[in-house]
Amino acid sequence: MINFESQLARLEREGLRRHRRVVSTPQGPFTTVAGKAQLSFCSNDYLGLANHPALIEAAQRGAATYGVGSGASHLVCGHSTAHEELEQALASFVGMPRALYFTSGYMAALGVIPALVGRGDAVFSDALNHACLIDAIRLSRADVHRYAHLDLRQLEHDLAQSKASRKLVVSDAVFSMDGDLAPVPQLLVLCERYDALLLLDDAHGFGVLGSAGRGILSHFELRSARTLYMGTLGKAAGVFGAFIAGEAAATEWILQAARTYMFSTAAPSLLAVALLESLHLIESEDWRRVRLRELVDRLRRGLADLPWQLSPSGTPIQPLIVGDNRECLALHEALLQRGIWVPAIRPPTVPKGTARLRISISAAHSPEQVDRLVDALRSLAAQANVVHEQRALSAP
Numbered sequence: 001m002i003n004f005e006s007q008l009a010r011l012e013r014e015g016l017r018r019h020r021r022v023v024s025t026p027q028g029p030f031t032t033v034a035g036k037a038q039l040s041f042c043s044n045d046y047l048g049l050a051n052h053p054a055l056i057e058a059a060q061r062g063a064a065t066y067g068v069g070s071g072a073s074h075l076v077c078g079h080s081t082a083h084e085e086l087e088q089a090l091a092s093f094v095g096m097p098r099a100l101y102f103t104s105g106y107m108a109a110l111g112v113i114p115a116l117v118g119r120g121d122a123v124f125s126d127a128l129n130h131a132c133l134i135d136a137i138r139l140s141r142a143d144v145h146r147y148a149h150l151d152l153r154q155l156e157h158d159l160a161q162s163k164a165s166r167k168l169v170v171s172d173a174v175f176s177m178d179g180d181l182a183p184v185p186q187l188l189v190l191c192e193r194y195d196a197l198l199l200l201d202d203a204h205g206f207g208v209l210g211s212a213g214r215g216i217l218s219h220f221e222l223r224s225a226r227t228l229y230m231g232t233l234g235k236a237a238g239v240f241g242a243f244i245a246g247e248a249a250a251t252e253w254i255l256q257a258a259r260t261y262m263f264s265t266a267a268p269s270l271l272a273v274a275l276l277e278s279l280h281l282i283e284s285e286d287w288r289r290v291r292l293r294e295l296v297d298r299l300r301r302g303l304a305d306l307p308w309q310l311s312p313s314g315t316p317i318q319p320l321i322v323g324d325n326r327e328c329l330a331l332h333e334a335l336l337q338r339g340i341w342v343p344a345i346r347p348p349t350v351p352k353g354t355a356r357l358r359i360s361i362s363a364a365h366s367p368e369q370v371d372r373l374v375d376a377l378r379s380l381a382a383q384a385n386v387v388h389e390q391r392a393l394s395a396p
């Protein structure tokens with residue numbers, strides 16, 4: 001039989017066992033965990049919409065109109081007027097001919113990639129791509145060429161060598177644990193040169209980057225029929241779900257072939273109604289993105305000279321690289337003691353030896369809250385330095 005106890009004990013020994021903390025409040029700068037308020041830098045609710053009164057009201061209106069359950073998959077009888085309106089609104093927002101709404105980003109990836117490629121085809125994938133892309137590529141059974149993070153030379157070499165008739169390049173648009181951007185213009189040039197399709201997973205760019213939050217393509221002012229754009233709606237959009245947008249024929253093919261679209265119940269229509277409201281706020285309230293940038297700059301200035309390095313990132317994802325799993329956990333615990341919650345991200349989510357505090361900034365934070373985090377980390381860094389110096393002094 002499988003020895004679960006010893007497997008769990010190994011996770012514990014390596015500082016890799018994860019524990020959930022139970023939250024009893026909505027997402028926001030402060031969340032209550034075990035009766036204690038924690039200033040949170042964990043959530044991907046970058047624009048502060050997850051608890052917005054207009055979205056709550058829309059969800060309630062949606063429930064009153066459509067009930068709670070959607071009853072079946074989109075292809076049977078689960079596709080409502082709200083879903084239809086949302087897909088059209090999403091397509092026009094990102095400037096693509098058509099969009100399809102999926103229940104989550106993970107489901108979108110698992111459905112879309114195997115619908116595009118199969119045995120004998122080739123997929124080219126950045127080494128730091130999100131887990132859902134990696135799993136989806138495996139599921140497709142296509143040959144995988146994994147290139148080092150952002151390594152365009154390796155990508156070009158692999159594309160040039162490939163004899164596959166169908167080639168797909170897959171990349172996070174904003175890398176989820178590092179906050180850096182994929183070089184999308186250069187990726188597109190390579191896709192043109194080697195006749196490949198480009199799938200961009202913009203889970204962290206949608207709502208945040210580009211004009212009015214239209215995402216990575218708008219950020220780089222790009223438009224291409226070779227691109228499939230995937231956005232998720234549980235992060236900056238503050239609700240739930242995901243979508244894929246592209247040319248009309250490509251999206252129609254995905255509708256016909258994506259098994260997670262076909263064989264899974266449609267998300268509740270009330271979410272689509274809330275998302276229509278969210279899209280409206282994303283588009284009209286530029287101040288949220290302005291504030292986000294100001295807070296990110298403030299954090300980076302505050303943490304510039306710590307012993308732990310802040311990754312080069314201009315997005316709301318600001319990882320502080322600690323390295324060692326246990327040291328990272330200790331730092332996370334010390335912050336919790338001070339009423340500040342920042343997740344400790346460890347392998348296999350990130351490469352070995354790069355455990356980090358993943359600081360997420362939201363437009364809902366105040367400058368004073370960012371300062372509180374900066375002050376806490378600076379004082380912990382001072383203590384860590386004392387420990388290191390004492391160790392150095394007592395060493396033979």
Ligand SMILES: *Cc1c(COP(=O)(O)O)cnc(C)c1O
Nearest residue numbers: 104105106130172176203232234
């Ligand atoms: C969060 C995330 C996903 C998954 O989206 P969900 O809607 O949460 O399932 C996909 N890709 C990336 C890069 C992500 O960060």
